Amino acid sequence: MTVxxxxxxxxxxxxxxxxxxQARSIIYQAVALGLVILAGWYLFSNTLQNLxxxxxxxxxxxxxxxxxxxxxxxxxxxxxxxxxGRAFLVGLLNTLQVALLGIILATILGTIVGILRxxxxxxxxxxxxxxxxxxxxxxVLLQLFVWYGVITITLPSPRQAFEPMPGVFLSNRGFMxxxxxxxxxxxxxxxxxxxxxxxxxxxxxxxxxxQNRTGLQFPVxxxxxxxxxALPIIAWMVGGAPVVFELPILEGFNFQGGITLSPEFGxxxxxxxxxxxxxxxxxxxxxxxxxxxxxxxxxxxxxxRRVRVLRFIVLPQALRLIVPPTTSQYLNLTKNxxxxxxxxxxxxxxxxxxxxxxxxxxxxxVTIFMxxxxxxxxxxxxxxxxxxxxxxxxxx
Amino acid sequence: xxxxxxxxxxxxxQRPPVTRVGVIGWLRANLFNTWYNSLLTILIxxxxxxxxxxxxxxxxxxxxxGNVESTVCRQTDGACWAFLYEKANLILFGLYxxxxxWRPTIAMIIFVSLVALSCHPKAWRKSLIFAWVIGxxxxxxxxxxxxxxxxxxxxxxxGGLPLTLxxxxxxxMFGFPIGVFLAxxxxxxxxxxxxxxxxxxxxxxxxxxxxxxxxxSVMFPLFLPxxxxxxxxxxxxxxxIMFASAYLAEAVRGGLQSLPSGQYEAADSLGLxxxxKMRLIILPQALRISIPALxxxxxxxxxxxxxxxxIGLFDLMGATKAALTDAAWRGFYKEAYLFTAIIYFxxxxxxxxxxxxxxxxxxxxxxR
Numbered sequence: 001m002t003v004x005x006x007x008x009x010x011x012x013x014x015x016x017x018x019x020x021x022q023a024r025s026i027i028y029q030a031v032a033l034g035l036v037i038l039a040g041w042y043l044f045s046n047t048l049q050n051l052x053x054x055x056x057x058x059x060x061x062x063x064x065x066x067x068x069x070x071x072x073x074x075x076x077x078x079x080x081x082x083x084x085g086r087a088f089l090v091g092l093l094n095t096l097q098v099a100l101l102g103i104i105l106a107t108i109l110g111t112i113v114g115i116l117r118x119x120x121x122x123x124x125x126x127x128x129x130x131x132x133x134x135x136x137x138x139x140v141l142l143q144l145f146v147w148y149g150v151i152t153i154t155l156p157s158p159r160q161a162f163e164p165m166p167g168v169f170l171s172n173r174g175f176m177x178x179x180x181x182x183x184x185x186x187x188x189x190x191x192x193x194x195x196x197x198x199x200x201x202x203x204x205x206x207x208x209x210x211q212n213r214t215g216l217q218f219p220v221x222x223x224x225x226x227x228x229x230a231l232p233i234i235a236w237m238v239g240g241a242p243v244v245f246e247l248p249i250l251e252g253f254n255f256q257g258g259i260t261l262s263p264e265f266g267x268x269x270x271x272x273x274x275x276x277x278x279x280x281x282x283x284x285x286x287x288x289x290x291x292x293x294x295x296x297x298x299x300x301x302x303x304x305r306r307v308r309v310l311r312f313i314v315l316p317q318a319l320r321l322i323v324p325p326t327t328s329q330y331l332n333l334t335k336n337x338x339x340x341x342x343x344x345x346x347x348x349x350x351x352x353x354x355x356x357x358x359x360x361x362x363x364x365x366v367t368i369f370m371x372x373x374x375x376x377x378x379x380x381x382x383x384x385x386x387x388x389x390x391x392x393x394x395x396x
Numbered sequence: 397x398x399x400x401x402x403x404x405x406x407x408x409x410q411r412p413p414v415t416r417v418g419v420i421g422w423l424r425a426n427l428f429n430t431w432y433n434s435l436l437t438i439l440i441x442x443x444x445x446x447x448x449x450x451x452x453x454x455x456x457x458x459x460x461x462g463n464v465e466s467t468v469c470r471q472t473d474g475a476c477w478a479f480l481y482e483k484a485n486l487i488l489f490g491l492y493x494x495x496x497x498w499r500p501t502i503a504m505i506i507f508v509s510l511v512a513l514s515c516h517p518k519a520w521r522k523s524l525i526f527a528w529v530i531g532x533x534x535x536x537x538x539x540x541x542x543x544x545x546x547x548x549x550x551x552x553x554x555g556g557l558p559l560t561l562x563x564x565x566x567x568x569m570f571g572f573p574i575g576v577f578l579a580x581x582x583x584x585x586x587x588x589x590x591x592x593x594x595x596x597x598x599x600x601x602x603x604x605x606x607x608x609x610x611x612x613s614v615m616f617p618l619f620l621p622x623x624x625x626x627x628x629x630x631x632x633x634x635x636x637i638m639f640a641s642a643y644l645a646e647a648v649r650g651g652l653q654s655l656p657s658g659q660y661e662a663a664d665s666l667g668l669x670x671x672x673k674m675r676l677i678i679l680p681q682a683l684r685i686s687i688p689a690l691x692x693x694x695x696x697x698x699x700x701x702x703x704x705x706x707i708g709l710f711d712l713m714g715a716t717k718a719a720l721t722d723a724a725w726r727g728f729y730k731e732a733y734l735f736t737a738i739i740y741f742x743x744x745x746x747x748x749x750x751x752x753x754x755x756x757x758x759x760x761x762x763x764r
Contacts, residue, residue: 029588036592043619050618121433122426123440137744138737139699142713146737149729335604342706349606362614369607370599377602 056360071346091351099334102272110280117285135278148267148343167247175261176248185239192235200224264345276333287322331380466724479728483719490555490710500558503538551629555710563701571640578645600642608635613707632704643693651686691751695744
């Protein structure tokens with residue numbers, strides 16, 4: 001069979017090119033690329049001209065200059081005389097700190113609320129759905145302001161601080177908790193913990209091999225748990241069981257000693273945790289409901305015990321539904337932590353904003369923000385792809 | 397036929413025990429069905445007992461009502477609703493001139509009724525477009541004034557709820573078409589166009605809204621040719637449109653992806669051009685599928701507009717903060733935030749209920 005060529009021969013030159021889908025697609029793409037490059041070049045040249053007029057030098061050289069502003073809290077040592085680069089590092093670490101803690105707490109709280117929403121107790125289920133509906137439908141920024149207001153205005157001054165537990169104080173200057181005093185025994189406890197984890201992994205490998213060979217099962221989980229708990233405790237007791245905590249003590253107008261969580265940090269952590277937990281609760285609920293009831297029944301009819309049904313049948317299938325949206329919630333939490341700028345917690349954006357106002361290096365500062373947050377997104381999506389390929393349903 | 401067995405009748409028509417039906421039965425089944433559920437119920441009732449009376453005391457019994465001085469409020473522990481008498485105008489309308497505030501009120505009513513009308517599937521026809529074509533200029537005239545004997549109000553004085561509705565309404569109105577094109581571009585088989593769209597979408601979605609707003613407020617002026625400036629509100633609006641379009645594109649992409657490929661092939665086999673295929677076959681179905689996801693994006697976008705406070709606009713959130721900076725009324729944050737939270741909640745809650753309603757309505761055809 002021959003392809004009729006009459007249609008093409010009728011048209012020549014540009015018309016022929018225009019009616020060839022492949023050529024047309026190349027033209028479209030060239031035009032699109034050209035427009036993007038043109039727009040980019042236009043904006044770029046305008047920017048250069050504007051910067052020249054305002055006498056702002058471009059480039060990241062300003063990072064080596066002295067910052068000259070102090071930062072209220074930082075994980076690494078920082079003085080006002082340190083460089084802008086160091087200030088950005090402090091901000092980045094503060095962002096990571098609040099995001100990491102927030103993710104852990106929001107996961108725990110969200111899972112609990114999600115399961116409570118499925119409770120057969122009417123009151124519990126309704127209360128949990130009220131929690132979810134209220135937190136989801138109010139802007140997170142407003143919630144942060146509320147928490148900040150609760151801590152700084154409603155909580156008493158340090159002199160009349162609440163003491164819910166001995167050594168723990170809640171006041172309008174933040175939360176004060178006892179700090180464990182450094183002791184060489186802590187190092188040994190760490191080593192013991194590491195050893196216990198390694199031993200558990202070895203035990204798991206051995207138990208799996210033995211089950212493959214003989215079919216005999218071994219209670220790996222209880223044994224591992226016992227080891228991980230017991231070994232550090234034994235190390236602690238062998239080391240003489242030192243219990244030394246540095247308690248926060250009221251001196252003058254504020255507390256000294258112990259660990260202080262600032263009101264800004266407390267408000268940000270509480271706000272982000274509760275807000276994100278409402279979304280995670282919905283995801284968890286959906287994941288559990290998404291597993292077909294027949295799966296549980298089939299597993300039960302195979303004679304699996306309840307724990308094993310949960311562990312081997314329900315959980316893997318529910319997690320397949322739960323994990324992808326949850327990771328995007330983690331990313332949202334990390335991005336929302338930039339709202340710290342509104343209540344004065346020195347996170348990356350807040351530090352960057354101060355820098356931007358002092359130096360006028362708007363493009364560089366915004367570039368740093370974007371790079372950092374895009375790396376977070378990239379890291380999370382790489383993890384997601386890896387996880388998805390690992391748990392993906394393998395079909396014939 | 398024999399006579400019915402009366403003995404049997406009375407047995408079947410016997411009422412179930414009182415402990416199994418009615419209020420008691422419901423309580424047993426839903427609150428006290430196991431020992432731990434009973435424990436939980438009692439715990440929650442105890443918490444209610446601890447929390448509700450103090451709240452009622454604060455909000456109603458000890459509260460200060462009416463138009464009084466702030467010093468009166470300082471003498472009680474209750475809520476200071478006098479704060480709202482004093483500041484509700486500022487929170488709702490920002491710095492809009494007091495005697496002209498009927499204008500944003502009517503503008504909001506027009507806007508909300510247009511949205512409400514558009515929510516009704518029965519109203520989805522051509523006349524709806526005319527309603528918007530008439531409504532939007534009417535809103536603009538009411539807000540700006542300057543003609544028809546209305547005094548001119550520069551947009552630097554806009555604020556409060558009208559500004560929040562404006563930022564989110566315009567953001568979605570412009571963001572949605574852009575989002576549809578981005579979603580189509582992302583699904584295109586031309587690699588260059590696909591790459592451009594993916595880069596844009598992932599770039600915007602990967603960074604917090606604050607960075608985009610910062611970019612809009614400090615970088616846009618640098619982008620423009622020397623001498624040309626655009627005001628802060630417009631810059632923020634452009635930033636919000638960019639943000640909304642990326643998220644809406646992802647919602648639409650979900651719809652495009654879930655459409656069976658047979659639809660694409662059928663359209664191709666009819667010899668339709670790309671745009672005809674999209675306009676007549678693909679988008680009507682894909683958009684319908686993505687409506688719930690779109691409404692969810694609308695809700696989060698509506699909440700996210702509150703972030704414009706950080707670049708110094710007085711939207712509902714910003715005006716609330718501004719109301720709290722008055723030295724005479726400092727510290728009444730609970731009243732202020734409760735008021736604002738209720739406004740946000742009402743809007744978002746209705747949107748989410750609407751999305752659930754649509755989901756049920758739209759899937760009836762395909763549900764088996």
